[in-house]
Amino acid sequence: MDxxxxxxxxxxxxxxxxxxxxxxxxALVGTLVGVLPGIGTxxxxxxxxxxxxxLPPVGALIMLAGIYYGAQYGGSTTSILVNIPGEATSVxxxxxxxxxxKQGRAGPALAIAAIGSFFAGCVxxxxxxxxxxxxxxxxxAFGPAEYFSLMVLGLIxxxxxxxxxxxxxxxxxxxxxxLSMVGSDIETGASRMAFNIPELADGLGFATVAMxxxxxxxxxxxxxxxxEMNRDLVQQKITGLMPTKKDLIDSTPAILRGTVLGxxxxxxxxxxxxxxxxxxxxxxxxxxKDPRRFGRGAIEGVxxxxxxxxxxxxxxxxxxxxxxxxxxxxxxLMVGAMTIHGIVPGPQVMQKQxxxxxxxxxxxxxxNLMLIIINLPLVGxxxxxxxxxxRLMFPSIVIFCAIGIYSVNNAPVDVILAxxxxxxxxxxxxxxxxxxxxxxxxxxxxxxxxxxxxxLLISRGDWSVFLTRPLSAVLLALAAGLLILTVLPVLRAxxxxxxxxxxx
Amino acid sequence: xxxxxxxxATATRNNTSVALGIFVLALAPQIFELIWSxxxxxxxxxxxxxxxxxxxxxxxxxxxxxxxxxxxxxxxxKKLSSDVLLALMYSYxxxxxxxxxxxxxxxxxxxxxxxxxxxxxxxxxxxxxxxLQGMRGFSFGAGTAPRMFGGLMVALSAGIAxxxxxYDGPSLQHYSWRGPLFVMASIVxxxxxxxxxxxxxxxxxxxxxxxxxxxxxxxxxxIIVGACLTAGCAVLFPYILGxxxxxxxxxxxx
Numbered sequence: 001m002d003x004x005x006x007x008x009x010x011x012x013x014x015x016x017x018x019x020x021x022x023x024x025x026x027a028l029v030g031t032l033v034g035v036l037p038g039i040g041t042x043x044x045x046x047x048x049x050x051x052x053x054x055l056p057p058v059g060a061l062i063m064l065a066g067i068y069y070g071a072q073y074g075g076s077t078t079s080i081l082v083n084i085p086g087e088a089t090s091v092x093x094x095x096x097x098x099x100x101x102k103q104g105r106a107g108p109a110l111a112i113a114a115i116g117s118f119f120a121g122c123v124x125x126x127x128x129x130x131x132x133x134x135x136x137x138x139x140x141a142f143g144p145a146e147y148f149s150l151m152v153l154g155l156i157x158x159x160x161x162x163x164x165x166x167x168x169x170x171x172x173x174x175x176x177x178x179l180s181m182v183g184s185d186i187e188t189g190a191s192r193m194a195f196n197i198p199e200l201a202d203g204l205g206f207a208t209v210a211m212x213x214x215x216x217x218x219x220x221x222x223x224x225x226x227x228e229m230n231r232d233l234v235q236q237k238i239t240g241l242m243p244t245k246k247d248l249i250d251s252t253p254a255i256l257r258g259t260v261l262g263x264x265x266x267x268x269x270x271x272x273x274x275x276x277x278x279x280x281x282x283x284x285x286x287x288x289k290d291p292r293r294f295g296r297g298a299i300e301g302v303x304x305x306x307x308x309x310x311x312x313x314x315x316x317x318x319x320x321x322x323x324x325x326x327x328x329x330x331x332x333l334m335v336g337a338m339t340i341h342g343i344v345p346g347p348q349v350m351q352k353q354x355x356x357x358x359x360x361x362x363x364x365x366x367x368n369l370m371l372i373i374i375n376l377p378l379v380g381x382x383x384x385x386x387x388x389x390x391r392l393m394f395p396s397i398v399i400f401c402a403i404g405i406y407s408v409n410n411a412p413v414d415v416i417l418a419x420x421x422x423x424x425x426x427x428x429x430x431x432x433x434x435x436x437x438x439x440x441x442x443x444x445x446x447x448x449x450x451x452x453x454x455x456l457l458i459s460r461g462d463w464s465v466f467l468t469r470p471l472s473a474v475l476l477a478l479a480a481g482l483l484i485l486t487v488l489p490v491l492r493a494x495x496x497x498x499x500x501x502x503x504x
Numbered sequence: 505x506x507x508x509x510x511x512x513a514t515a516t517r518n519n520t521s522v523a524l525g526i527f528v529l530a531l532a533p534q535i536f537e538l539i540w541s542x543x544x545x546x547x548x549x550x551x552x553x554x555x556x557x558x559x560x561x562x563x564x565x566x567x568x569x570x571x572x573x574x575x576x577x578x579x580x581x582k583k584l585s586s587d588v589l590l591a592l593m594y595s596y597x598x599x600x601x602x603x604x605x606x607x608x609x610x611x612x613x614x615x616x617x618x619x620x621x622x623x624x625x626x627x628x629x630x631x632x633x634x635x636l637q638g639m640r641g642f643s644f645g646a647g648t649a650p651r652m653f654g655g656l657m658v659a660l661s662a663g664i665a666x667x668x669x670x671y672d673g674p675s676l677q678h679y680s681w682r683g684p685l686f687v688m689a690s691i692v693x694x695x696x697x698x699x700x701x702x703x704x705x706x707x708x709x710x711x712x713x714x715x716x717x718x719x720x721x722x723x724x725x726x727i728i729v730g731a732c733l734t735a736g737c738a739v740l741f742p743y744i745l746g747x748x749x750x751x752x753x754x755x756x757x758x
Binding site for chain 2 (some may be wrong): 022041051053054108165167168170171174175177178180185187188190192193195218219223224237389390392394395396398399400402403406407410412413415416417419422423426427428431432433452453456457460461462
């Protein structure tokens with residue numbers, strides 16, 4: 001069987017000492033980021049991109065992947081113990097997790113979150129391995145028209161799954177597309193919207209914009225909020241990590257449902273860990289016999305979203321590895337990391353770089369194992385880290401980001417541009433625009449334009465090509481259907497219900 | 505009765521300030537170029553001098569653009585200068601929006617202003633890509649896609665602004681100045697200082713500038729942490745990660 005041979009090869013790669021070390025570093029940094037509020041996964045991955053220059057590509061990507069799923073673990077720890085979600089993905093975990101902690105059941109809550117995450121991680125790893133090859137074959141049947149339609153579908157998904165107004169989310173995507181066009185045109189070499197500024201001739205750096213909009217803007221926003229956040233630490237010692245038998249029985253179906261839901265939402269373009277955890281929590285509440293228990297320390301309310309976000313974090317690698325299309329902003333940064341190392345993401349990666357793909361898949365499983373082993377004993381240390389006051393943390397993050405951006409191209413202008421995008425991001429937050437679709441639009445921009453151009457060139461300018469090719473027509477129909485469904489009042493209410501969960 | 509009157513009075517005042525803001529936004533690129541051009545007096549940067557820029561934009565705004573509008577009715581199809589195009593494509597539509605704003609009741613300033621600013625960005629992008637080649641037969645020119653997406657964004661942002669007029673929503677949020685100012689100052693200082701002064705000086709100074717952005721900062725603590733962080737970065741980036749970076753000020757190295 002091909003699958004096992006591939007996986008065995010992957011484990012051989014991932015178990016080499018250097019890659020094990022990278023995996024460990026990634027998982028630890030990820031947990032750290034997940035624990036600390038005020039610095040998100042996207043900003044961290046952007047910040048660490050330059051660091052991966054000196055590393056071999058496999059090690060670099062293993063580390064970056066570790067940060068992503070490690071952050072899902074770390075976020076749950078602080079949600080449960082201190083009611084501060086370090087990550088957007090664990091906002092819902094805080095609802096029931098912190099209640100459990102207040103009732104003196106912090107140990108079981110942490111354990112269930114870790115077990116759920118580990119189980120979801122295992123399933124997702126297998127899913128990537130199983131789905132990888134067939135999806136790659138499918139991708140080979142894709143022409144430019146299909147690629148374009150698929151990206152349209154992905155962007156529409158991103159809109160539907162984004163928080164807040166649909167119109168605003170679409171506008172953000174288009175803004176991202178426009179930003180991606182700054183610089184030289186790929187085909188004609190004409191300089192577009194660069195105003196004769198030499199630093200813009202190459203286009204806006206993706207890491208630069210990401211760091212500005214997610215890193216600097218977050219910091220400025222947090223300073224706005226001023227005063228120390230209310231941190232009601234659970235002071236008593238955490239005793240008895242082991243969940244009771246009843247806990248296990250209660251949470252097993254929740255973990256299973258969360259894993260399935262998370263895996264599906266992760267694969268869908270535009271999906272990702274945030275929406276997965278929200279959806280899983282809502283589902284648990286809907287099907288529970290006694291929904292009133294939720295919000296008062298129901299263990300399912302911890303198990304389901306934690307499994308879901310971890311599953312989604314991992315399955316979102318599937319579209320990236322097979323089709324070369326990043327389904328969310330973190331994956332978009334992974335594209336950046338791959339390009340730095342001269343790897344073009346897409347169906348050919350699986351054949352040309354088996355070390356990279358299978359090594360990364362195997363490392364995810366190893367990373368999950370590491371996380372469960374190292375994290376539970378380290379809980380005390382993570383919580384102590386939260387006592388580092390923000391007034392010392394934020395200047396450190398600013399400096400680290402600034403050095404990081406400078407080192408990408410050794411260009412001071414990049415640092416200033418990131419600062420400008422920080423202000424733009426601050427403005428966007430103030431006007432309730434979500435920055436994540438912007439980033440996705442910016443990454444997909446060049447790909448979309450290229451495929452659109454190619455499709456129209458092949459069809460000799462006939463726009464109907466997108467509808468006459470069956471695969472492309474199906475994809476576009478799905479996108480249109482989805483958009484119509486979202487605007488329908490019934491579903492609109494549902495969609496808002498999912499997101500308001502954290503507020504009550 | 506008095507209550508209603510008071511309410512409408514604040515609404516009008518709000519509208520006036522929003523309209524004024526849009527008016528300034530409409531002239532923002534021109535003002536920016538003018539400020540930028542002041543540098544050419546001292547020999548910094550390239551571009552037109554302030555006088556040339558002022559004359560160019562003023563004549564475009566007051567004479568060139570109206571002339572072009574009426575000229576197009578007369579069938580005159582001469583090539584327009586980029587100043588006139590900027591006035592026509594960017595400033596005039598926004599002037600119109602600013603004037604319209606005066607007569608509107610804004611239900612959600614957050615959405616309305618958000619939509620208008622995005623529209624300004626889109627119009628600016630349309631102007632910036634107006635010199636690029638369009639479709640050549642059935643193949644895309646360099647300017648086709650930017651214009652397509654620029655047009656789409658104008659429509660979308662108009663929609664957002666419209667929702668701000670039609671549906672109730674939050675008003676403008678409060679902006680603070682201290683955080684953004686000092687964080688930006690720290691970033692800009694770092695960018696300007698890294699080449700001539702090296703990593704150690706610029707990182708430490710930037711740390712302190714950024715720390716000023718919070719009123720909770722305690723200086724002794726900040727200086728100690730800043731020094732440790734600088735030392736850490738000075739080891740991490742150049743030695744462990746092997747990224748080439750100037751460490752000490754240039755005058756010390758020579």
